[in-house]
Amino acid sequence: MESNTKLAGFVITYNREEKILKSTIEKVLSQTIVPGKLLVLDNGSKSNVKKLIEGFNNPVLEYHAMGSNIGPAGAANFGLKTLASQNFEWIYWGDDDDPPLFPDIFEHLIELGNSISKIGAIGSVGGKFDFSKGLLVRYKDEDLKGLLDVDSIGGGQNLLISGTALRETKVFPDAKLFFGFEEFEFLQKLKLKGYRILVSGESMLKHRIFKDRKGIQVKRSYFLKKSHSAIKRDYYSYRNNIYMFLYKFRNWRLVFIFISRALGKMLAGYLKGIPYGNYNFRMMFFSIFDAFRKRMGKTY
Numbered sequence: 001m002e003s004n005t006k007l008a009g010f011v012i013t014y015n016r017e018e019k020i021l022k023s024t025i026e027k028v029l030s031q032t033i034v035p036g037k038l039l040v041l042d043n044g045s046k047s048n049v050k051k052l053i054e055g056f057n058n059p060v061l062e063y064h065a066m067g068s069n070i071g072p073a074g075a076a077n078f079g080l081k082t083l084a085s086q087n088f089e090w091i092y093w094g095d096d097d098d099p100p101l102f103p104d105i106f107e108h109l110i111e112l113g114n115s116i117s118k119i120g121a122i123g124s125v126g127g128k129f130d131f132s133k134g135l136l137v138r139y140k141d142e143d144l145k146g147l148l149d150v151d152s153i154g155g156g157q158n159l160l161i162s163g164t165a166l167r168e169t170k171v172f173p174d175a176k177l178f179f180g181f182e183e184f185e186f187l188q189k190l191k192l193k194g195y196r197i198l199v200s201g202e203s204m205l206k207h208r209i210f211k212d213r214k215g216i217q218v219k220r221s222y223f224l225k226k227s228h229s230a231i232k233r234d235y236y237s238y239r240n241n242i243y244m245f246l247y248k249f250r251n252w253r254l255v256f257i258f259i260s261r262a263l264g265k266m267l268a269g270y271l272k273g274i275p276y277g278n279y280n281f282r283m284m285f286f287s288i289f290d291a292f293r294k295r296m297g298k299t300y
Contacts, residue, residue, distance in 0.1 A: 005036035005088075006036070006088060006089040006090065007033055007034075007035050007036060007088065007089070007090045007091075007092070007106060007110065007160075008035050008036055008037040008038070008039075008083045008086070008088040008090075008091050008092070009028065009035040009037075009038050009039070009083075009091060009092030009093070009094055010038065010039035010040070010041050010075075010076075010079035010080075010082075010083065010091070010092070010093065010094065011024060011025065011028065011038065011039070011040050011041065011094040011095065011096055012041045012043065012072050012075040012076065012079070012094070012095060012096060013040060013041065013042055013043065013044060013049060013096035014042075014043040014044045014069060014096070015044035015045065015046050016044070016096040016097060018048055018049075018052055020096065020097050021040075021049065021052065021096045021097075022052060023099065024094070024095075024096055024097060024098070024099040025038070025040070025053075025056070025061070025099075027099035027100055027103075028092070028094060028099055028100065029058070029060065030103055031100060031103055031104070031105065031106045031107070032103055032104045032106070032107045033106045033107045033110060034060065035060060035092060035106075036060065036088070037060055037062060037083065037086070037088070038060050038061055038062070038092075039062050039063075039064055039079055039082065039083070040053050040061060040062070040063050040064065041064050041066060041075040041078060041079055042063065042064065042065050042066060043066050043068075043069045043070060043071065043072075043074075043075055044069070049063070050063050050065070064078070066078070069298060070175065070178070070298070071175075071177070071178035071179045071182075071297075071298060072095075072155065072178075072179055072182055073173050073174060073175050073176070073177040073178050073179065073182035074175040074178065076093055076173045076182060076183075076186075077172050077173045077174070077175040078175075079091070079093070080093070080161065080166060080172050080173065081172055083163065084163050084166035084167055087163065087167075088163045089162070089163050089164065090106075090110055090113065090160045090161070090162065090163060091160065091161045091163055091166070092106065092158070092159070092160055093155075093159040093160075093161060093183070094156075095155045095156050097156075098155060098156025100158055101207065101210055102206070105124060105158050105203065106158070106160070108200060108202075108203060109122050109123070109124065109158060109160050109200060109203070110160065112147060112198070112200055113160065113162070113198070116147065116196065116198065118194060118195055118196060119162055119165070119195060119196050119198060120161070120162055120165040120187065120190035120191065120193075120195030120196060120197055121153060121159060121160060121161045121162060121165075121187060121190065121195075121197050121198070122153075122160050122197075122198045122199065122200070123150075123153035123157045123158050123159045123160065123198075123199050123200075124157050124158040124199060124200060124203040124204060124206075124207055125153065125154070125157040125158075125199060125203070125204050125207050126148070126150035126151075126152055126153040126154070126157060126197070126199040126204070127139065127150055127151070127152050128149075128150055128151055128152075129151035129152060129184070131251065131253075131254065132253070133257070134241070134254045134257040134258060134261075136151075136152055139201075139204065141205065141208065141214055141215060143201070144201040144202070144204050144205040144208075145201045145202070146201050146202075147198045147199070147200065147201065148198065148199050148200075148201050148204070149196060149197065149198060150197055150198065150199050151184065151187065151188065151191070151197065152183065152184045152187065153183060153187065153197065153199060154183055154184075155183065157199075158203075159183065162195070165190060165193075165195050168193075169189075169190065169193045169195070171186070171189045171190055171193060172186065173185065173186040174186070174248075175297075176296035176297055177236075177240045177243075177244075177296065178236060178296065178297050178298045178299075179233075179236045179240075179298075180233070180236035180237040180239075180240045180241075181237060181240045181241060181244065182240075184244075185240070185244050185248065188244075188249065189248075228279060231269075231279060231280050231283050232283065232300055234265065234283070234284070234287070235283040235284070235286065235287045235300060236287075237287075238258055238261070238262045238284065238287035238288070238291075239286075239287040239288075239290050239291045239296075240291075241254070241258045242255055242258050242259060242262075242287070242288060242291035242292070243291040243294070243296065245258070246291065246292070247294070259288055262284045262287055262288055263284070263288075265280065265284045266280065266281045266284040266285060267281075269281060269284075283300070286299075
């Protein structure tokens with residue numbers, strides 16, 4: 001196991017069950033290339049996280065309490081700024097319940113990333129974004145070869161960011177997004193600065209086989225989620241997308257598309273009853289209203 005001070009990382013946690021967080025950290029530290037520093041960024045209120053980190057007795061680990069729930073966007077902003085300022089070449093953006101599936105993922109991605117100039121980030125799984133329809137496009141299984149240009153690498157997909165790109169561009173995730181599409185917004189800003197966002201086709205195929213997702217057809221549903229928590233997630237997703245394409249990327253077509261979908265969800269929610277419909281209507285209405293008036297951060 002090789003320790004590499006040119007690699008660092010952070011794991012964002014929020015009131016996660018202790019054994020799950022512990023397992024995630026252990027798997028990150030069991031990579032064939034181990035981060036020279038791994039920040040644990042705690043958005044939660046459970047005091048046992050700090051004790052858990054101290055229990056590892058590992059100088060690589062560094063605990064940081066965020067003080068309140070600033071969301072994955074706020075924590076990632078803190079983590080990337082902190083580690084970029086310490087001159088690490090690659091920075092791992094990790095989630096507390098989604099560790100690397102294979103022990104050599106970092107080594108594989110870093111080897112590929114170091115062979116490419118003007119690279120902003122590399123990961124194991126990602127997709128293109130259809131800017132005419134506002135949808136992520138899944139690569140076909142047969143296309144998963146070599147290095148693939150993508151627009152999105154989400155949480156839990158072994159996102160490694162170039163420290164050089166961060167220091168040169170001063171581009172970081174927008175902490176005001178709180179939750180939802182924070183990786184996409186950040187990666188698009190890197191692309192606009194001329195940096196490539198890549199995934200390993202070999203790694204993506206390996207992940208699909210492991211999760212039994214090879215050959216599947218993606219089915220999209222824009223409404224009728226079951227739980228109130230799912231509606232809240234939709235609120236942040238729609239708010240952030242409308243805000244991003246309105247104020248950051250100036251794409252009125254996509255603003256119209258996301259508003260149209262939100263309006264459709266407002267009406268469709270009543271198919272599940274009046275109480276559900278009223279709550280869904282209110283949240284979808286405010287996803288539009290809050291985006292236009294720039295009411296960002298944690299709102300619900």
